[in-house]
Amino acid sequence: MEDKKSSHLIVRRILAWLAGLWQSLGVPLLAVLLALLIGAIILQISGASPVDAYSALFKGAFGSSKNLGRTLEKATPLIFSGLAVAFAFKAGLFNIGAQGQLLFGALASAFIGFAVKGLPPYIHIPLALFGGAAAGALYAAIPGALKTYTGAHEVITTIMLNYIAINITDYFADGPLKDTSPGNIVARTPAILDSAKIPSIQSIPIGFVLAILIAVGVWWLLWRTTIGFEIRTVGLNPSAARYAGMRVAFTVILTMVLSGFLAGMGGAIETQGVVGRYQPGFNTGLGFDGITIALLGKTHPLGVIPAALLVGAMKAGASQMQFSAGVAKEITDVIQALMLFFVAADMIVRWIFRIRSASEEKVILSGWAQGK
Amino acid sequence: MKKLYFVLAALLVASMVLTACGPAATEAPVPAATEAPEATEAPTEAPTEAPMEIDCTSPDYFCVGLVTDVGEVDDKSFNQSAWEGVLAAQDSGIADEVQYIETKDAKDYAANIQLFAEQGYDAIVTVGYAMGQATAEEAANYPEIYFIAVDQFQAETIDNVSGVIFNEDHSGFLAGALAAQLSESGTIAAVLGTDLVPPVVAFKEGYEAGAKYINPDINLIATYHPGGLDVAFTDPEWGATTTKQAIDQGADVVFGAGGKTGNGALIEAAGNEGVYCIGVDSDQWLSVPEAHPCLVSSAMKLITPAVSQKINEANDGAFVPGNHIGAAALAPYHDFDSVISDEIKAKIEEIAEGLKDGSIKTGYGG
Numbered sequence: 001m002e003d004k005k006s007s008h009l010i011v012r013r014i015l016a017w018l019a020g021l022w023q024s025l026g027v028p029l030l031a032v033l034l035a036l037l038i039g040a041i042i043l044q045i046s047g048a049s050p051v052d053a054y055s056a057l058f059k060g061a062f063g064s065s066k067n068l069g070r071t072l073e074k075a076t077p078l079i080f081s082g083l084a085v086a087f088a089f090k091a092g093l094f095n096i097g098a099q100g101q102l103l104f105g106a107l108a109s110a111f112i113g114f115a116v117k118g119l120p121p122y123i124h125i126p127l128a129l130f131g132g133a134a135a136g137a138l139y140a141a142i143p144g145a146l147k148t149y150t151g152a153h154e155v156i157t158t159i160m161l162n163y164i165a166i167n168i169t170d171y172f173a174d175g176p177l178k179d180t181s182p183g184n185i186v187a188r189t190p191a192i193l194d195s196a197k198i199p200s201i202q203s204i205p206i207g208f209v210l211a212i213l214i215a216v217g218v219w220w221l222l223w224r225t226t227i228g229f230e231i232r233t234v235g236l237n238p239s240a241a242r243y244a245g246m247r248v249a250f251t252v253i254l255t256m257v258l259s260g261f262l263a264g265m266g267g268a269i270e271t272q273g274v275v276g277r278y279q280p281g282f283n284t285g286l287g288f289d290g291i292t293i294a295l296l297g298k299t300h301p302l303g304v305i306p307a308a309l310l311v312g313a314m315k316a317g318a319s320q321m322q323f324s325a326g327v328a329k330e331i332t333d334v335i336q337a338l339m340l341f342f343v344a345a346d347m348i349v350r351w352i353f354r355i356r357s358a359s360e361e362k363v364i365l366s367g368w369a370q371g372k
Numbered sequence: 373m374k375k376l377y378f379v380l381a382a383l384l385v386a387s388m389v390l391t392a393c394g395p396a397a398t399e400a401p402v403p404a405a406t407e408a409p410e411a412t413e414a415p416t417e418a419p420t421e422a423p424m425e426i427d428c429t430s431p432d433y434f435c436v437g438l439v440t441d442v443g444e445v446d447d448k449s450f451n452q453s454a455w456e457g458v459l460a461a462q463d464s465g466i467a468d469e470v471q472y473i474e475t476k477d478a479k480d481y482a483a484n485i486q487l488f489a490e491q492g493y494d495a496i497v498t499v500g501y502a503m504g505q506a507t508a509e510e511a512a513n514y515p516e517i518y519f520i521a522v523d524q525f526q527a528e529t530i531d532n533v534s535g536v537i538f539n540e541d542h543s544g545f546l547a548g549a550l551a552a553q554l555s556e557s558g559t560i561a562a563v564l565g566t567d568l569v570p571p572v573v574a575f576k577e578g579y580e581a582g583a584k585y586i587n588p589d590i591n592l593i594a595t596y597h598p599g600g601l602d603v604a605f606t607d608p609e610w611g612a613t614t615t616k617q618a619i620d621q622g623a624d625v626v627f628g629a630g631g632k633t634g635n636g637a638l639i640e641a642a643g644n645e646g647v648y649c650i651g652v653d654s655d656q657w658l659s660v661p662e663a664h665p666c667l668v669s670s671a672m673k674l675i676t677p678a679v680s681q682k683i684n685e686a687n688d689g690a691f692v693p694g695n696h697i698g699a700a701a702l703a704p705y706h707d708f709d710s711v712i713s714d715e716i717k718a719k720i721e722e723i724a725e726g727l728k729d730g731s732i733k734t735g736y737g738g
Contacts, residue, residue: 070483186501
């Protein structure tokens with residue numbers, strides 16, 4: 001009797017756990033599925049075979065160890081920008097400025113990478129990495145302070161600051177930090193020194209491993225520390241947080257700074273692991289993709305990882321798809337946009353598939369509704 | 373739950389039906405593309421090109437690939453001209469298989485070149501100055517493949533790379549000389565893509581020098597797009613507003629040089645009585661018909677013939693590495709042929725000769 005009861009309990013627990021998993025993973029999974037299906041229909045209408053196209057996409061993303069390495073490489077900055085956006089969400093902040101913070105991170109790390117000479121790799125790599133992260137953090141402090149002290153909404157200020165970042169970094173790459181080596185006419189910084197480069201082991205970029213560790217670290221910070229508790233409380237209800245004696249203003253600025261830190265580190269890893277210098281146009285869209293990825297990952301630090309891998313795989317496979325199936329490169333953008341659409345408008349997905357809504361969604365919405 | 377399964381099943385069925393009745397009827401569904409292409413039996417009802425039948429790794433076939441800068445092969449200017457050069461080689465029977473990849477992310481230049489290289493392509497055209505580094509690196513990795521590097525100046529000669537470059541300052545100079553002669557107000561304008569791109573600067577400097585060559589006191593309003601590379605060539609609204617401002621300040625000839633941004637300038641100028649405009653890169657009379665009311669000519673760089681010539685050389689085994697200087701010239705005057713006086717035409721001819729034999733210098737690039 002006893003045995004039967006306890007095994008029954010275990011089964012029920014497993015079922016409850018599965019239901020919980022479905023509750024949190026169901027909508028993103030179905031959104032991806034719907035996006036791929038609609039993508040297939042678009043491919044069909046445009047005269048290409050969806051089967052050929054998707055298998056070419058898959059081959060381009062995972063077909064060889066080199067391709068897999070490229071997928072991981074593409075996913076790495078997306079994990080960081082996704083974490084940056086997801087982290088800010090937890091405090092009810094919508095950080096659209098990950099792009100600008102990432103650009104400053106990439107530029108600062110390139111500067112430290114080529115200008116600081118004579119360091120061994122085990123000092124130079126972290127120095128450039130954290131230098132980039134710090135630049136992103138400082139840049140994100142601006143909208144954080146503006147929100148705290150003037151009430152300016154971070155959505156507006158971070159959007160504006162993206163443009164400012166693009167133009168300032170362009171100025172540096174074509175001005176004071178321009179590569180003056182003979183033969184160069186292009187706007188770019190000099191190449192970083194070998195001692196600042198983040199290598200790959202086999203075809204696995206070290207930056208990707210680092211991204212996973214940081215994602216776990218962000219999860220730990222949010223759910224296992226007092227600061228994380230404060231951040232989440234401020235996100236859920238700032239008035240209650242204030243009533244409970246939490247430092248709301250401080251938390252808002254801190255959250256933005258840490259969010260910018262993550263985005264900046266993503267830019268730094270891109271510079272040190274992939275591009276090898278700062279060059280305008282080489283980091284386009286990485287920060288904006290972070291919004292898609294954060295939403296696709298349900299704004300959970302660990303959910304960001306599979307979301308970034310998915311988008312990274314589509315980026316890595318896009319050329320192969322173009323080459324083998326003759327499909328316009330924009331189709332991956334369309335699929336990505338559809339995924340975002342279905343995740344963001346998850347009411348539609350819930351309605352189609354009759355899924356009960358979870359209370360978690362309020363976190364996202366409160367960022368828009370709350371004032372100062 | 374039942375409902376869910378039903379909807380899922382319905383969607384799956386719908387997608388399968390749609391897949392099945394497609395035009396290019398794929399017989400073997402999943403495995404076909406995951407296996408190596410040569411493994412599949414040649415489909416009998418192949419569409420037009422039958423990509424499976426031509427094996428580029430075989431020496432019997434000459435295959436040409438093209439990788440664009442972060443642009444598109446139907447951009448009505450730069451990339452399109454290069455792709456037309458490749459198509460010309462196919463039409464004349466030199467290239468058995470041609471294919472392009474439009475680069476989506478600047479970090480993929482090398483990967484896209486490798487895609488062609490691994491399929492055994494014999495010549496690869498890389499378009500745009502930004503691809504210079506990737507082209508040089510991949511040329512070293514694949515010494516048996518010919519690289520035709522459009523707009524990439526070769527400081528050192530690599531045996532299998534030819535940089536196809538143009539004296540943009542020359543055609544810019546001619547455009548400036550034409551503008552200065554047509555202008556009645558003594559004020560001319562140039563609406564330009566970003567100064568981050570050297571050929572754009574060359575066009576502008578040439579234009580200015582050409583105008584001053586005719587009239588040293590000419591007033592030039594030259595404006596570069598202030599944004600980054602990602603927007604500078606795709607902002608026709610900015611091109612139009614900037615043109616309007618220049619016209620308000622008395623400019624009566626507008627040189628629009630910068631992809632779609634420049635096209636916006638031309639179209640805006642076309643709406644103003646008594647204003648002339650000059651296009652860029654290719655003969656824009658053909659690509660931007662909206663500009664017909666004002667378009668007197670275009671400052672061209674003839675990419676198409678240069679690219680197809682280099683493909684011929686590669687096929688004949690007579691490939692000349694180093695820099696290949698393609699022609700840069702003014703486009704025909706089209707409907708304005710009767711408007712432009714013989715005197716002006718003669719002057720333009722004279723300057724073109726002078727630029728060619730070196731007796732006239734544009735002052736750009738030393």
